[in-house]
Amino acid sequence: MQVASLIVCIEDDASVRDAIKELLRAYGFRVEVYASAEEFLATAALDHVSCLITDLRLGGMSGLDLYRSLTGLGRPTPTILISGYLDETTRLQALSEGVNCVFGKPVPADKLIACVTEVLGRSSNGAGPL
Amino acid sequence: MTPAKVLIVEDDRVVARDIQQQLRRLGHEVIGMTARGDHAVGLAEQARPDLVLMDIRLEGELDGVEAAGQIRDCCRAPVVFLTAYADDETVQRASLTEPFGYLLKPFEESQLRTVIEMALYKHSAERKLRESERRYAATLASIGDAVIATDAEARVTFMNPVAERLTGWGQEEARGLPVSDVLQIFDEVSREQLEDPAGAALRHRATIALDSALLVSRDGRQVRIAESGAPIIDETESIAGTVVVFRDVTSRHQAEEKLRDLQLELARAERLMGMGELTVSIAHEVNQPLMAIVTNAAACLRRLEVEPPQIPEARLAAERIIRDGHRAGNIVSSVLALSRKSQPLMQAFDLNAAILEVLALVRGEMRRHNIVCETELSPLLGPVMGDRIQLQQVILNLAMNGIEAIAATPNAVRVLHMTSGQEEGALVAVSVSDTGKGIDPDYAERIFDSFFTAKSGGTGMGLSICRSIVEAHGGQLSVIPNVPHGSTFRFTLAASFDAGAPRTLTAPARQTRGA
Numbered sequence: 125m126q127v128a129s130l131i132v133c134i135e136d137d138a139s140v141r142d143a144i145k146e147l148l149r150a151y152g153f154r155v156e157v158y159a160s161a162e163e164f165l166a167t168a169a170l171d172h173v174s175c176l177i178t179d180l181r182l183g184g185m186s187g188l189d190l191y192r193s194l195t196g197l198g199r200p201t202p203t204i205l206i207s208g209y210l211d212e213t214t215r216l217q218a219l220s221e222g223v224n225c226v227f228g229k230p231v232p233a234d235k236l237i238a239c240v241t242e243v244l245g246r247s248s249n250g251a252g253p254l
Numbered sequence: 255m256t257p258a259k260v261l262i263v264e265d266d267r268v269v270a271r272d273i274q275q276q277l278r279r280l281g282h283e284v285i286g287m288t289a290r291g292d293h294a295v296g297l298a299e300q301a302r303p304d305l306v307l308m309d310i311r312l313e314g315e316l317d318g319v320e321a322a323g324q325i326r327d328c329c330r331a332p333v334v335f336l337t338a339y340a341d342d343e344t345v346q347r348a349s350l351t352e353p354f355g356y357l358l359k360p361f362e363e364s365q366l367r368t369v370i371e372m373a374l375y376k377h378s379a380e381r382k383l384r385e386s387e388r389r390y391a392a393t394l395a396s397i398g399d400a401v402i403a404t405d406a407e408a409r410v411t412f413m414n415p416v417a418e419r420l421t422g423w424g425q426e427e428a429r430g431l432p433v434s435d436v437l438q439i440f441d442e443v444s445r446e447q448l449e450d451p452a453g454a455a456l457r458h459r460a461t462i463a464l465d466s467a468l469l470v471s472r473d474g475r476q477v478r479i480a481e482s483g484a485p486i487i488d489e490t491e492s493i494a495g496t497v498v499v500f501r502d503v504t505s506r507h508q509a510e511e512k513l514r515d516l517q518l519e520l521a522r523a524e525r526l527m528g529m530g531e532l533t534v535s536i537a538h539e540v541n542q543p544l545m546a547i548v549t550n551a552a553a554c555l556r557r558l559e560v561e562p563p564q565i566p567e568a569r570l571a572a573e574r575i576i577r578d579g580h581r582a583g584n585i586v587s588s589v590l591a592l593s594r595k596s597q598p599l600m601q602a603f604d605l606n607a608a609i610l611e612v613l614a615l616v617r618g619e620m621r622r623h624n625i626v627c628e629t630e631l632s633p634l635l636g637p638v639m640g641d642r643i644q645l646q647q648v649i650l651n652l653a654m655n656g657i658e659a660i661a662a663t664p665n666a667v668r669v670l671h672m673t674s675g676q677e678e679g680a681l682v683a684v685s686v687s688d689t690g691k692g693i694d695p696d697y698a699e700r701i702f703d704s705f706f707t708a709k710s711g712g713t714g715m716g717l718s719i720c721r722s723i724v725e726a727h728g729g730q731l732s733v734i735p736n737v738p739h740g741s742t743f744r745f746t747l748a749a750s751f752d753a754g755a756p757r758t759l760t761a762p763a764r765q766t767r768g769a
Contacts, residue, residue: 139578146571150553234552
């Protein structure tokens with residue numbers, strides 16, 4: 125059986141992290157969560173991730189810098205940025221660099237799910253929800 | 255003795271020659287002799303004598319008196335009349351030419367010498383006086399300050415051109431008028447007419463200086479001036495008059511006002527920035543649990559929507575929602591506690607001086623909105639214990655609120671009224687009243703609540719923080735409506751605290767202390 129696509133969520137607030145994990149699981153996605161970009165980069169998940177959901181401001185490396193690093197490493201990863209401090213400049217900047225979706229917090233759950241679904245549907249090795 | 259150049263005008267040639275010899279013996283030089291009045295005028299113009307000895311009866315059409323008048327006008331040479339007789343009419347006519355002396359013929363050489371010396375001395379003294387007057391007039395005309403001199407009754411005797419320009423009065427029309435008619439000055443803030451500095455200097459027999467006042471000129475122009483009045487005390491210790499010096503300080507004031515505006519702007523920006531940072535931080539702290547709540551709620555719904563519903567997972571999500579809701583609530587409570595927690599630095603200070611400092615900060619703001627400030631600060635107030643800066647923030651906040659309230663209300667009366675005074679027991683009270691539109695009674699209960707605002711652009715923290723500060727000082731902040739319009743904010747403070755008893759004022763203390 126085909127292994128479901130992996131969604132990685134990076135968020136430094138535990139409640140938010142767990143809530144996103146719970147939401148995506150409720151919709152049948154496979155999710156791993158991390159508290160920082162550094163923690164994520166140290167794991168094997170890096171090789172399997174199909175969609176990245178990351179907070180913009182994290183303890184260390186920012187979500188946008190993580191996206192840029194992955195692109196620079198030759199692993200461009202579909203990315204959804206979420207942020208509590210979102211301003212229009214940052215949003216447009218991120219979108220112009222190829223970030224798939226940018227959401228301010230609190231993120232509307234239906235829009236998040238729609239974006240994830242679209243990202244995974246477009247990706248060549250992706251699969252739909254279970 | 256100074257040798258003088260003398261012109262002799264005498265119709266009796268013998269007498270003339272006799273005088274000439276006498277003068278030469280006395281060491282003077284005779285530069286001309288004539289028997290005719292018209293010739294005398296011509297000679298005087300030409301030779302510029304130091305002294306003219308003039309007979310009254312002369313040959314020709316001009317007599318001595320007429321010739322003397324013309325010589326005085328053309329050459330300012332002193333004239334001494336020589337005459338054999340002196341009837342009243344002649345003497346009176348001669349006196350109009352301001353002669354320097356009379357010599358009755360026949361005269362002794364010693365008389366001649368004395369009269370000449372007196373005339374020369376008087377002439378030189380007059381010339382010195384004229385020169386000194388000219389020098390003063392030139393100096394006063396050329397300096398940048400305005401100068402008005404008065405007599406001992408404070409009536410104008412002199413004005414320089416700058417004074418004429420600033421007051422709108424010409425020297426000639428102002429001369430003899432009371433200086434208070436010419437120099438009308440008012441308090442800048444209260445707009446009450448002030449005593450003119452000449453009158454004040456006369457009354458106090460001392461120099462009276464005023465840093466800043468509003469001069470309203472004859473044509474209604476308003477100029478900010480600094481001025482001083484000084485009495486002129488003569489050698490007998492009596493007052494001969496006054497000199498008032500003043501200058502236009504509008505540009506200095508504009509610069510100062512600009513500086514104050516900048517300071518105010520800075521203070522406001524700091525306040526807003528402080529508030530902005532606080533707001534962003536609070537927003538973020540509250541946003542995280544909100545984010546978790548809506549996400550968990552969406553997950554919960556999803557678990558209930560599927561067939562069959564996944565009840566245990568839905569329950570778990572709902573429990574997380576409750577947990578995050580409480581977390582958000584805790585953040586809000588801690589923010590509120592924080593705003594009350596800053597401990598005041600207690601020191602004895604002069605409350606009235608602190609109020610006046612704040613008023614100086616908002617003076618520009620008041621002027622911009624055409625608001626008059628009235629103060630009633632009790633001179634009996636002793637030192638107050640408290641955190642001067644924090645209490646000034648309270649006063650500033652109340653004053654700015656009052657100004658904003660008046661500015662937002664188009665009405666005839668635009669007065670900010672501030673008082674300080676001793677209350678019963680060991681309490682002092684400060685009040686700030688405005689003539690704005692007043693507070694909607696529906697809101698009166700809530701204006702001190704955090705984040706409550708009735709103003710567009712307000713943060714809703716000002717009065718809440720004010721109340722926290724006042725309460726931390728053991729006082730109370732309250733508001734009462736004014737009749738017919740506006741509001742009065744009033745706070746009390748303990749006049750003094752027990753020495754040596756350290757106080758930690760972390761909890762709101764609503765009861766008043768000290769009494």
